[in-house]
Amino acid sequence: MRGFQYFEPETLSAACSLLAKYKGEAKVIAGGQSLLSMLKNRLLAPDYVVNIKGLSGLEYIKERPSGIAVGALTIHRAIETSPVVGARYPLLVEMEHRLAAVQVRNWGTIGGNLCHADPAADPPPCLLALNAIVKLKSRSGTRSLPLEQFFKDYLESVLAPDELMVEIFIPNLPARAGTAFIKESVRANDMAVASAAAVVIPNGKGAKEVRIGLGAAGPTPLRARKAEKTLVGRCLEDAAIEEAAAIAAEEASPTTDMHGSDSFKRQLLQVVVRNALKEAGQRAQVGRAR
Amino acid sequence: MKQQLILKVNGEEHEVFAEPSKLLRDVLREDLDLMGTKEGCQDGYCGACTDLIDGKAVKSCLVLARQARGKEVTTIEGIANNGRLGPVQQAFVDHFAVQCGFCTPGMILSATALLSENPSPTEMEVKRALIGNLCRCTGYAKIVEAVLAAARIVREGDNPRHD
Numbered sequence: 270m271r272g273f274q275y276f277e278p279e280t281l282s283a284a285c286s287l288l289a290k291y292k293g294e295a296k297v298i299a300g301g302q303s304l305l306s307m308l309k310n311r312l313l314a315p316d317y318v319v320n321i322k323g324l325s326g327l328e329y330i331k332e333r334p335s336g337i338a339v340g341a342l343t344i345h346r347a348i349e350t351s352p353v354v355g356a357r358y359p360l361l362v363e364m365e366h367r368l369a370a371v372q373v374r375n376w377g378t379i380g381g382n383l384c385h386a387d388p389a390a391d392p393p394p395c396l397l398a399l400n401a402i403v404k405l406k407s408r409s410g411t412r413s414l415p416l417e418q419f420f421k422d423y424l425e426s427v428l429a430p431d432e433l434m435v436e437i438f439i440p441n442l443p444a445r446a447g448t449a450f451i452k453e454s455v456r457a458n459d460m461a462v463a464s465a466a467a468v469v470i471p472n473g474k475g476a477k478e479v480r481i482g483l484g485a486a487g488p489t490p491l492r493a494r495k496a497e498k499t500l501v502g503r504c505l506e507d508a509a510i511e512e513a514a515a516i517a518a519e520e521a522s523p524t525t526d527m528h529g530s531d532s533f534k535r536q537l538l539q540v541v542v543r544n545a546l547k548e549a550g551q552r553a554q555v556g557r558a559r
Numbered sequence: 560m561k562q563q564l565i566l567k568v569n570g571e572e573h574e575v576f577a578e579p580s581k582l583l584r585d586v587l588r589e590d591l592d593l594m595g596t597k598e599g600c601q602d603g604y605c606g607a608c609t610d611l612i613d614g615k616a617v618k619s620c621l622v623l624a625r626q627a628r629g630k631e632v633t634t635i636e637g638i639a640n641n642g643r644l645g646p647v648q649q650a651f652v653d654h655f656a657v658q659c660g661f662c663t664p665g666m667i668l669s670a671t672a673l674l675s676e677n678p679s680p681t682e683m684e685v686k687r688a689l690i691g692n693l694c695r696c697t698g699y700a701k702i703v704e705a706v707l708a709a710a711r712i713v714r715e716g717d718n719p720r721h722d
Binding site for chain 1: 560562578580603609612615616618621622623626669672687690
């Protein structure tokens with residue numbers, strides 16, 4: 270790892286000032302579970318590193334009338350074990366169980382994970398399917414945008430060099446919504462080779478709304494919008510699910526790497542989407558009974 | 560440039576001078592001579608560098624040493640008490656859960672953190688807690704047996720072999 274000058278600001282505004290001063294030359298470290306790997310492998314060699322892990326006031330899970338707000342420095346383990354998250358968004362608990370290992374979840378933060386913008390990470394497909402909104406702060410102000418607009422390219426987001434993510438807001442889900450996260454990886458604690466999150470909102474016997482988030486499916490995490498549309502108003506039977514899964518795989522643009530070819534990954538995406546839709550459909554009671 | 564750093568490790572405060580980029584693992588091994596924390600994969604996969612920060616398992620190769628300031632760091636050297644092995648250590652010996660020994664400190668620290676959170680884990684919970692610790696010798700069966708046995712001993716509050 271190349272050496273760097275290290276800062277440990279005590280307040281959020283001091284952190285923002287440092288980022289404004291060293292625009293583009295500084296990297297932010299929170300839990301560092303992704304960043305330190307990048308530094309060790311010299312994929313990044315910043316002159317300045319700003320540690321925000323110790324900032325107070327950004328580690329929380331708060332219930333609001335319209336959803337929950339999660340502070341960007343909340344560690345994964347806190348989300349995994351939160352009774353509030355467990356009761357209202359079991360999808361996130363299911364996802365955290367599959368995220369790396371407990372050592373990583375004990376130190377890594379949800380905001381850090383999102384800002385690293387790795388398309389194979391586990392939170393993005395789930396938070397995309399939950400219509401999460403992220404709040405970004407800089408010295409010049411605060412802006413909120415849907416997570417879907419946050420990811421720009423491989424390991425790139427729209428976060429400006431002097432901006433910090435401060436909060437993730439997750440809107441309420443209707444009571445009967447069914448959700449599921451399915452991930453395929455080489456070893457249990459590895460990143461996804463393909464992953465999918467599904468949210469199914471029922472209306473009578475059919476689906477009123479379906480949302481599908483894809484991981485390891487291209488340069489950014491993404492929503493499979495075309496596949497979602499084919500399921501609106503339908504009962505989530507095998508034929509409908511197969512059709513949607515095939516469309517979702519077409520919407521993806523995975524790249525060949527050591528885990529497999531692009532066509533293999535496309536097939537695997539079809540499988541994880543199929544399984545996520547089946548599971549979410551059953552949980553929403555609009556799929557076939559088990 | 561090296562800077563002063565005060566870390567509390569195994570109950571004692573230590574002052575070292577280290578580059579801000581130095582990892583917790585490297586300060587423990589190189590500055591404090593605590594060689595029980597192992598360097599395996601470098602990238603957070605193998606878990607051989609697992610230590611505890613405030614009682615929670617972390618991978619010390621993915622933590623800057625400075626980020627552990629003001630916290631309690633526990634390494635394998637801090638697990639035995641007055642020369643007497645901790646219950647998880649003793650169970651690893653009794654159940655032959657060690658071959659080459661490289662992964663053992665990390666395994667024991669992960670298991671210790673699990674038992675402090677959950678004194679009665681199921682076999683599946685033990686396996687889940689050890690997902691981030693790779694062993695290339697034993698195939699895990701003995702390790703899982705040892706952790707389950709240690710849980711029984713901790714619950715019963717005694718260790719008859721050594722009393």
